Amino acid sequence: xxxxxxxxxxxxxxxxxxxxxxxxxxxxxxxxxxxxxxxxxxxxxxxxxxxxxxxxxxxxxxxxxxxxxxxxxxxxxxxxxxxxxxxxxxxxxxxxxxxxxxxxxxxxxxxxxxxxxxxxxxxxxxxxxxxxxxxxxxxxxxxxxxxxxxxxxxxxxxxxxxxxxxxxxxxxxxxxxxxxxxxxxxxxxxxxxxxxxxxxxxxxxxxxxxxxxxxxxxxxxxxxxxxxxxxxxxxxxxxxxxxxxxxxxxxxxxxxxxxxxxxxxxxxxxxxxxxxxxxxxxxxxxxxxxxxxxxxxxxxxxxxxxxxxxxxxxxxxxxxxxxxxxxxxxxx
Ligand code: NAP
Ligand code: G4F
Numbered sequence: 078x079x080x081x082x083x084x085x086x087x088x089x090x091x092x093x094x095x096x097x098x099x100x101x102x103x104x105x106x107x108x109x110x111x112x113x114x115x116x117x118x119x120x121x122x123x124x125x126x127x128x129x130x131x132x133x134x135x136x137x138x139x140x141x142x143x144x145x146x147x148x149x150x151x152x153x154x155x156x157x158x159x160x161x162x163x164x165x166x167x168x169x170x171x172x173x174x175x176x177x178x179x180x181x182x183x184x185x186x187x188x189x190x191x192x193x194x195x196x197x198x199x200x201x202x203x204x205x206x207x208x209x210x211x212x213x214x215x216x217x218x219x220x221x222x223x224x225x226x227x228x229x230x231x232x233x234x235x236x237x238x239x240x241x242x243x244x245x246x247x248x249x250x251x252x253x254x255x256x257x258x259x260x261x262x263x264x265x266x267x268x269x270x271x272x273x274x275x276x277x278x279x280x281x282x283x284x285x286x287x288x289x290x291x292x293x294x295x296x297x298x299x300x301x302x303x304x305x306x307x308x309x310x311x312x313x314x315x316x317x318x319x320x321x322x323x324x325x326x327x328x329x330x331x332x333x334x335x336x337x338x339x340x341x342x343x344x345x346x347x348x349x350x351x352x353x354x355x356x357x358x359x360x361x362x363x364x365x366x367x368x369x370x371x372x373x374x375x376x377x378x379x380x381x382x383x384x385x386x387x388x389x390x391x392x393x394x395x396x397x398x399x400x401x402x403x404x405x406x407x408x409x
Contacts, residue, residue, distance in 0.1 A: 083107060083108065083109055084107075084108050084109070084155040084156060085108065085109045085110075085111065085152055085153065085154045085155055085156075086103050086108045086109070086110055086111070086154060086155065086156040086157070086158065087111045087112075087113065087135075087148060087149065087152060087154040087156070087157045087158070088100060088103075088110060088111070088112050088113065088158045088160060089113045089137070089139065089157075089158070089159050089160055089161035089187065090113075090159075090160030090161035090162065090203075091110075091112030091113065091114065091125060091132065091134075091160075092112070092114055092121050092122055092123075092124055092125060093124070093160060093161070093164070093265075094124065094261060094263045094264050094265065094302055095160050095203070095259075095302055095305065095306055095309075096112065096124075096125075096158075096160045096161075097124035097125050097128075097263055098261070098263070098302050098303050098306045099158060099160065099306040099309060099310070100112060100125060100128055100132055101128070101306075102306050102307060102310060103310070104128070104131055104132070106310070108156075109133070110128075110131070110132040110133070111132070111133045111134075111135055111148065111152050111154065112125065112132050112133070112134050112135070113134075113135055113136075113137040113144075113145075113148060113161065114134050114135070114136060114137075115136065115137065115138045116136055116138070122134075124263050133152075135148045135151075135152075139161050139162075139178075139179045139183030139186060139187070140178055140179060140183065140186075141186070142186040142187075142189060142190055145186060145187050145190035145191075146190040146193060146194055148190075149190055149191060149194040149195045149198070150194045150195075153195055154195060154198050155198055155199065156198060156199045156200075156201070156313050157187065157191060157195075157198055157199070157200045157201065158201045158203075158309060158313075159183075159184060159187050159200065159201065159202050159203060159236075160203045161179075161183065162179060162180040162183070162203065162232075162233075163175060163176045163179045163180050163229070163232075164180070164229070164265075165229070165265070165267060165268070166207065166227045166229045166230075166358065167267075167356075167358060168229075169227050169228040169229035169230075169232070170227060170228060170358065170359055172228075173228035176228045176229055176232050177228065177231070177232045177235075179232075180229060180232035180233060180236065181231070181232030181233070181235035181236055182235070183236075184202055184235070184236035184239050184240060185239045187200075188200065188239060188240065188243045188249075188251065191249070192243065192247055192249065196247065196249055197250075198250070199250040199251075199313040199318070200240070200243075200249065200250065200251040200252070201252060201253075201254065201309050201312060201313055202236055202237065202240040202251070202252070202253040202254070203236075203253075203254065203256065203309075204233055204236065204237045204240075204253035204254060204255045204256065204320070205229075205230065205233045205255065205256060206255060206256065206257040206258065206298070206322075206324065206365045206367065207225065207226070207227065207229060207230040207233060207362060208223040208225050208230050208233050208234045208237060208255065209221055209223060209224065209362075209365065210223065210224040210225045210226035210227075210230055210360075210362050211224040211226055211360075211362070211363075212224070212362075212363075212364060212365070215364065215366050216326065216366040216367055216368035217322065217365065217366065217367055217368065218322055218367075218368040218370075218371070219255065219320055219321065219322050219371055223237075226360040226361065226362050227358070227359075227360065227362075230362075236253075237253050237255075237320075240252065240253050241253070241320070244318055249318075250313075250317075250318045251318055252312055252313075252318040252319055252320055252321075253320045254305075254308060254309055254312055254320070254321055254323050255320060255321065255322045255323065256305055256308075256323045256324070257297070257298040257299075257300065257322075257323065257324030257325070257365055257367045258270075258297045258298060258299050258300070258365070259299070259300045259301060259302045259304070259305040260299055260300075260301065260302060260387060260391060261301060261302040261303065261390075261391070262390065262391055262394030262395070262398075263302065264302070264391070269290070269331055269334070270299065270334060270388075270391060271391065271395075272288075272290070273288065273290070273331075273334060273335055273338050274338055274388070274391040274392045274394075274395045275395050276288035276349075277338045277339055277341075277342060277344065277392050277395070278342075278392060278395035278396040278398070278399050279395075279399065280339075280344060280349055281342040281344060281396065282396070282399055282400070284399065286349065287349050287350070287351055288349055288350050288351070289350075289351050289352075289353040289355070289356065290331065290335070290350060290351075290352060290353065290356055291352070291353065291354070291355075291356025291357045291358070292331065292356070292357055292358075292361055293330065293331045293332040293335065293350075293352065294330055294331070294332065294363070295330065295331050295361060295362065295363060295364075296328045296329060296330050296331075296363065296364045296365065296366070297328065297329065297331075297365050298324040298325055298326070298327060298328050298365050298366050298367045299325070299329060299334070299384060299387060300323075300324060300325045300380045300382065300387070301380065301381070301382035301387050301390075303381075303382070304380040304381055304382055305323055305380075307378065308321065308323040308372060308376060308378045311376040311377070311378055312376065315375070315376070319375070321371055321372045321375070321376065322367050322368060322369055322371060322372060323367070323369060323372050323378070324365075324366075324367025324368075324369050325367065325369070325380050325383070325384070326366070326367055326368065326369055327366075327383075327384060328364065328365065328366040329384055334388060335350060337384075337385060337388045337389075338388050338391075338392050341388065341389050341392050341393075342392060342396070
């Protein structure tokens with residue numbers, strides 16, 4: 078890409094799993110990347126440490142619209158990816174109002190700042206398969222009605238519809254990717270996949286003995302984060318803004334994930350896993366399974382990393398991390 082054609086992208090949530098992979102992708106494509114980080118007493122830039130000097134960081138918080146007005150006015154972005162959120166479902170039960178403010182109303186703050194300063198930019202909203210909740214049809218597609226089962230999912234539904242509303246009201250290029258669960262070695266440690274792979278590595282290395290989990294029967298459509306950020310980018314390169322379901326079209330239980338992860342290092346999971354009701358949720362999402370055919374047909378998007386390879390990659394990365402080798406490596 079020539080200097081004149083170089084696009085600028087703003088990523089909220091750049092310190093998170095997806096933000097870090099998206100930054101990798103956009104830099105590879107020649108973008109100038111501006112990452113929004115919130116002020117913390119101790120900087121939290123582990124996932125983007127390898128991008129130091131390559132991305133510009135700007136302070137902003139989803140609770141504060143003026144920070145986005147200022148960032149957009151200064152950088153005049155071509156593309157805005159709103160990935161920031163309070164993204165952990167159990168925390169949303171404990172902090173429903175904060176989750177509503179950040180994960181729900183935060184989207185309106187970013188959209189409103191965009192409308193006032195750079196209405197011709199293109200906007201991506203990180204919607205979630207959690208919105209399907211108590212599913213009314215399987216597999217879930219773009220037209221499937223939402224039945225959210227947590228304050229997080231309710232807030233995401235608000236974010237989804239406010240994005241659609243700005244598209245329809247102001248003719249803005251604003252769209253949502255309804256992404257099913259996606260994981261990687263950079264996944265937060267409290268999410269079930271990473272909690273499992275971290276524990277497997279520790280047990281294998283003699284650093285821990287047991288792993289306490291909640292509902293082993295919940296089923297998720299798990300893909301790899303590196304594949305999913307490619308779908309986000311593709312969604313902003315179309316002639317018209319549209320929403321897309323992004324997933325693998327396969328579903329697996331937590332139990333299957335556990336079996337594979339322990340089996341990969343030659344351990345019998347039944348000797349280490351304890352089911353602990355403390356990790357049950359007030360309302361569970363039992364089954365998620367995507368129909369990603371619209372993304373495949375329109376965007377030409379297909380996931381490259383399958384379930385088994387994802388599990389093994391995550392276990393291997395945690396073993397490497399704990400044995401002192403490369404702490405974080407590219408997932409795709
Ligand atoms: P993540 O790792 O939890 O990252 C969340 C990001 O949001 C972090 O950078 C965090 O900053 C930032 N953030 C939180 N509160 C903020 C605030 N008040 N102001 C500004 N930034 C704030 O999440 P992820 O897995 O990368 O997911 C990215 C997005 O996709 C999220 O919106 C998530 O809800 C959504 N999503 C994820 C999945 C999935 O399976 N991963 C599926 C569907 C949708 P700190 O580092 O400072 O905490
Ligand atoms: O890994 P989880 O915490 O992810 P969850 O709730 O599906 O949410 C993730 O995916 C969403 C997309 O659908 C995102 F929008 C959201 O931001 C987040 O990234 O839990 C997965 C399943 C649940 O059914 C949970 O009950 O695993 C079950 N589980 C069983 N034991 C556990 C545990 N989950 C966690 N976190 N910890 C456990 O010990």
